[in-house]
Amino acid sequence: MNNNILEVNDLKVHFPIKGQLIPKTVGYVKAVDGVGFDIEYGETLGLVGESGCGKSTTGRAILRLLKVNSGRIFFEGKDVLKLKKNELKETRKNMQLIFQDPYASLNPRMTIGDAIEEVLLVHNFGTRLQRNKRTEELIQLVGLSKTYLTRHPHEFSGGQRQRIVIARALAVEPKLLICDEPVSALDVSIQSQIINLLENLQKELDIAYLFIAHDLSVVKHISKRIAVMYLGKIVEVSDSDELFRNALHPYTQALLSAIPVIDPDSKKKRIILEGDMQDIMEPPKGCRFNNRCMYAMDRCYNEEPETIDFGGGHTVDCHLYK
Template structure:
């Protein structure tokens, strides 16, 4: 398969400033040396606990955040070095759907203006053609033509997320970063939005990076799944392989928390001890060793590499 986007040794450190001169005394290592590929036409799921660096990674892919180091290659070109007109031209290719649809929509603009704005800025259409495209996009996401004259506060959460999806589609992107697009919605609405994203992927031949907390949601939509812990990618592989045969102890713990729909069946719950360490001062060696039930002496000293264990499955663990 052809890689549409490749992330190489990506890092993002946020400075912690102190004193009158605002001197940087420490760094929050939000994303620390992450590498992966997203293949054309697939959905890559990215999961992990809050604060593991999922959303920061997603925002670097769309150039909303500049990395501390590393590369983001889109169709072979490093987008982290783009500036000016070249960067504006690139932005059409990758769009983002934010977690909170209400916070990401301008409350002073009608839905029609919100969707039309990226079309006008990128000069994709003029005059009546803009209006035609807006109506078509509303139709694609399951909204009516009269919705274009309403404001975001007049919609439900699910409808607002549909507006966010329409805005992302407005510039004909090749890749969409879905940053927890259903986590703020009711379960019944979640299913509708997930099915909509699936239909749009087939219609427009889109590629997705799907960021989420819920592993059951990610399994439903993803071709491959990556698991992050404290700024590191600890496991990545085909969705079926990772869910049926998880290798990393952290992945096993996450999967054990998924409820089983059959009351006659019981899943052995893995309870992790302790709290997630601070990204200001991550543990030496494997970052998960402070909470791992399979911790060995080498785990405390040497950081494991993300190694291929066969069948398109990679894991960063000294057990393998």
């Protein structure tokens, strides 16, 4: 029996580049270029990778906030890319987004209560009295006082604003939250509070998360499985504990080596990647990681690696294991 709330197959999102003198398409930024994964009901999938690899674009494409060039997105068995306007609005009640910058995602002229109630109005939720009651329940659900509802965003700290954004995302009782780097703009001490809040909400409300981040240590804490993304493609997927114990892709190994270690006597060796990500307009032939990989072979520059299944949900795209 299929227990997946979300299935993404061969997703591609390419942005056209226009010429400076003549408004003609001269190329494409291949931000997402053949991504596929699934998420079960109530599960958290972490999506990690360095800035510019296409993580946030993937999240927005799932919600159809961006134009998708090709691929399939199934939410509870429905093909999201084929939904009409009214059907999409109804489906989006069950898929909500938490943005990276909580201040930028809140209207500075609206009170917190109005910002949360706006979601309820858009989805035709109850009477004004019912909406007020629901708004009070939501703000208390994320650990804030209902007396805050009359205040404006600038009166709150970053952590409080992120709690408000989470409350707003939960307003219409979604089944899936796409968390786009929800703690990267916060202090480390506040990050742990928000992560714990999300974990408690997941247990209480049985929500699934797509948790997008660049910090593997944060992702490990909240995710059941982790997908590692590089230059528009997913290169490794594994159970969280297995990935930290037995990372296979050289890029994943480099990411793990960059996590700070508290023990001063630790002999953990840092893997320093030379060079930068290749131009996303002109992805390299073969493996996209070939110019930075210490194990690169001739075939890495000519053949695109296939996905190899090591069992237990652990897959890797790398010629080293073929």
